[in-house]
Amino acid sequence: MAINIYIAEDNFSQRQQLVAAIENYALFSNWEMKIVSAVASGEELLASIDHENQWNVYFLDINLAEDAKINNGFLVSQKIRVFDPFGFIVFITVRSELSFLTFQYRVQALDFIIKDPAVNIAERVHSCLKTVEQRLNSLTNSQxxxxxxxxxxxxxxxxxxxxxxxxxxxxxxxxxxxxxxxxxxxxxxxxxxxxxxxxxxxxxxxxxxxxxxxxxxxxxxxxxxxxxxxxxxxxxxxxxxxxxxxxxxxxxxxxxx
The missing domain is CATH 2.40.50.1020 (LytTr DNA-binding domain)
Structure with a gap:
């Protein structure tokens, strides 16, 4: 059973950092993990989603490209929740004070990663994916x-x-x-x-x-x-x-x- 992973991050180098961290973790995972898309805008991410796949992980930058129609990761997550109530959503941002908005938007985020030199992004991504594995191992044993x-x-x-x-x-x-x-x-x-x-x-x-x-x-x-x-x-x-x-x-x- 595959876990499809989607990334929306408008900063190219940071997007590549996420891709590298996920690919590194996937090498040692018992689950099949596949990055379906790593894009700069919410529209591109939403258009790339495979609605038939059961388990999905979304890494969403909160502040996407300003010239995009959907330039807010919270709005992207709300659209995702319409068709994927069990998808794992991880928000990424430089502004830690925005974390409380995950409750306002009612999208049940898995985690909130802060872009900070003191934060090891790769370790946080690996921690998120490990949690996803643990939850899915439990869920697949449930009816x-x-x-x-x-x-x-x-x-x-x-x-x-x-x-x-x-x-x-x-x-x-x-x-x-x-x-x-x-x-x-x-x-x-x-x-x-x-x-x-x-x-x-x-x-x-x-x-x-x-x-x-x-x-x-x-x-x-x-x-x-x-x-x-x-x-x-x-x-x-x-x-x-x-x-x-x-x-x-x-x-x-x-x-x-």
Missing amino acids: TLHLNTGNDLQSFLVDDILYLSANKGHVLSLFTREDSYPIYLETLNHLETELANSFIRCHRSYLVNQKAIQQIAKDFKSLSLNDGTIIPISVRKKTQVRAFLQGRDRKTIADNF
């Missing part, structure tokens, strides 16, 4: 779902899903802690069977990740998730929810019950 979101098939880690709900028009909604997605050409009945070991059907319109359940109401009319969402429990599903509660060795639920 994933490939679901139709309307534009294409998107991969979701089962552990990241809080719940799914049915809507009118035969479209489901999938909720993670960070976002929600429309799901097409799928049913809760099918997903209930596929996710039987980790999700519970507490209502005809809701399928909930068992790990996300924080508390179950004493009257068994609702349950709350660890993000604060309240999900109804139907009369027909109370027995199933009781059985789940009794069968789980989960102190956090028992204490709140």
Whole structure:
């Protein structure tokens, strides 16, 4: 399984420094790592991305060429997140005070490398790629779902899903802690069977990740998730929810019950 790597850095010598550091690390990696593009602008990088590849790493300079249409690495990262929610994004900049903006743009950056003579860029790049390897080794041992979101098939880690709900028009909604997605050409009945070991059907319109359940109401009319969402429990599903509660060795639920 290949890890595609993309670089957007408008300074040629610094771009070559990143390429050299990545190529050096790739020689000793157990993963296949490939630099797909090393370019100066956000437009070039976005145009070069292989949307079919599952695992990608993006090294983005925050301040790109001023004459480019997309001259801000944060804006590039937002566009990436539209189609690649699991890609690893590393920001590179001379301005350390910009690091807080990664939270404002809600793009979940892996790291923030400062261009400074005191910083060994190659070591920081190697550290980032090592972290990517460790996370992917863990993720590839986890269950994933490939679901139709309307534009294409998107991969979701089962552990990241809080719940799914049915809507009118035969479209489901999938909720993670960070976002929600429309799901097409799928049913809760099918997903209930596929996710039987980790999700519970507490209502005809809701399928909930068992790990996300924080508390179950004493009257068994609702349950709350660890993000604060309240999900109804139907009369027909109370027995199933009781059985789940009794069968789980989960102190956090028992204490709140």
